[in-house]
Amino acid sequence: MRTTLSRRRWLGGAAAGLGALALTGCDRLVASPAADALVRRTEHLTQGAQRLFLQRTSLAAEFTEADLSPVFRANGTRMPESDAYARLLHGGFKDWRLQVDGLVRQPLSLSLDDLMAMPSRTQITRHDCVEGWSAIGKWQGVQLKRVLDAAGLAPGARYVVLHCADELEQTLDGSGRYYESIDLIDAWHPQTLLAYAMNDRRLPVAHGAPLRLRVERQLGYKQAKYLMRLEVVSSFTHLWGGRGGYWEDRGYEWYAGI
Numbered sequence: 001m002r003t004t005l006s007r008r009r010w011l012g013g014a015a016a017g018l019g020a021l022a023l024t025g026c027d028r029l030v031a032s033p034a035a036d037a038l039v040r041r042t043e044h045l046t047q048g049a050q051r052l053f054l055q056r057t058s059l060a061a062e063f064t065e066a067d068l069s070p071v072f073r074a075n076g077t078r079m080p081e082s083d084a085y086a087r088l089l090h091g092g093f094k095d096w097r098l099q100v101d102g103l104v105r106q107p108l109s110l111s112l113d114d115l116m117a118m119p120s121r122t123q124i125t126r127h128d129c130v131e132g133w134s135a136i137g138k139w140q141g142v143q144l145k146r147v148l149d150a151a152g153l154a155p156g157a158r159y160v161v162l163h164c165a166d167e168l169e170q171t172l173d174g175s176g177r178y179y180e181s182i183d184l185i186d187a188w189h190p191q192t193l194l195a196y197a198m199n200d201r202r203l204p205v206a207h208g209a210p211l212r213l214r215v216e217r218q219l220g221y222k223q224a225k226y227l228m229r230l231e232v233v234s235s236f237t238h239l240w241g242g243r244g245g246y247w248e249d250r251g252y253e254w255y256a257g258i
Contacts, residue, residue, distance in 0.1 A: 058217075059190070059191055059216075060126075060191055060216035060217050061125070061126065062124055063124045063125065063126065063136050064124065065124065067124065067136050068124065068137065068138060069137065072136075072137050072198075073129075073133065073135060074204075075129050075131075075220050076166075076221070077168065077178070077225065077226070078205070078206040079206070080164075080165045080167070080226055081166070081167065082165050082166065085165040085226065088165075089205065089209070093112055093209070093210040096111070096112060096210055097109045097110060097111055098110045098111075098147075098211060098227060098228065098229070098230065099228065099230070100147060100151045100230045100232075101229070101230075101231055101232070102161070102230075102231040102232035102233050103153065103154040103155070103156055103157040103232040103233060104148075104151035104153060104154055104232050105151065105152035105154055106150070106151050106152050107151065108150060110147070112196060112210055112211070115141075115142050115147075115196060115211070116142075116196060118146055118147075119142070119143075119146065120140055120141060120142055121140070121142070121190070121191075121193060122138065123138070123191055123193070123214075123216070124136060124137070124138045124139075125137070125139065125216045127220050127223065128219055128220060128258050129219065129220040129221075130219050130220065130252075130256070137198055138198065138199045139197070139198060140193075140195065140196065140197035140198075141193035141194045141195035141197065141211075141214065142193065142196075143190065143192065143193060143194075144160070144187050144188075144192045144193065144213075145188045145189075145190075145192070147194065148160070148187060148188075148232070151232070153184075153232060154232070156234040157184065157232045157233070157234065158183060158233070158234050158235065159181050159183050159184070159232070159233050159234075159235070159236055159244070160181060160183075160184070160187045160230055160231070160232055161179060161181045161231040161232075161233055161236060161239065161244075162180045162181065162182075162213055162224040162229075162230060163177070163179050163227075163228050163229040163230075163231060164177065164178040164179060164180075164225060164226045164227060165226035165228050166178045166225070166226050168246065173240070174240065175240040175249065176246075177246070178225075178226070179224070179239070179240075179245060179246055180213070180221075180222055180224040180244070180245045180246070181233075181236050181244040181245055182213075182215055182218075182222065186215055186218070189215070189216075191214070191215075191216040191217070192213070192214065192215045192216070194212075194213065194227065195208075195211065195213070195214045196211055207225065208223075208224075208225025208226050208227070209226070211226075212224060212225040212226070212227060213225075213227065217257060218255075218257055218258060219256035219257075219258055221245075221247050221252065221256065
């Protein structure tokens with residue numbers, strides 16, 4: 001694995017690292033008012049630095065097949081505990097659909113075949129987990145901006161909320177279901193993919209089959225797996241904890257730039 005960091009990683013890495021000090025990893029969190037305040041301050045520093053010094057389309061470092069990691073750990077859920085997901089998996093995801101709705105002009109319901117018929121992009125990039133490990137993988141998928149272009153954005157659109165199949169906590173209000181969000185700047189970035197393949201094979205279940213997000217300028221917990229729905233919104237304050245993601249509602253920073 002290469003050890004040279006890009007300028008992009010250097011700008012965001014210091015602030016992201018400070019935020020990570022308040023965290024114990026992708027699967028657990030020790031929260032306190034002081035730690036939460038630190039995370040919020042470093043989040044603004046990270047986002048401000050990236051948006052100030054880097055162009056919106058600046059690319060994350062890309063690698064060659066010789067750099068692929070021999071082992072790429074699966075972070076978070078390895079298999080959603082969902083009867084509905086189990087049925088989709090048993091059927092080879094033939095009945096799976098990605099719903100695209102919210103502040104769009106044309107809601108969409110896309111099958112895997114629909115997504116794979118769109119122009120694809122392949123990229124070899126490094127995944128950085130807040131736990132401190134990294135791995136390089138090869139991803140193929142459709143750029144998120146192509147899907148959003150097909151749906152068309154309605155006035156007021158600011159964020160894309162990614163709703164997932166895995167439920168980490170059994171809750172009546174749905175707050176235990178995994179979700180994430182990104183703004184339209186990251187949604188339109190050329191490396192932001194809805195990935196359906198990894199290392200030249202269909203996406204494995206442990207890595208988010210049938211579809212996951214790759215948003216390469218952010219930390220691993222932003223790379224939402226088991227995608228079911230894209231909801232375009234003006235704000236995520238109405239969603240569960242109001243901070244834009246499952247882990248963010250539990251104290252992680254929202255803008256996890258690296």
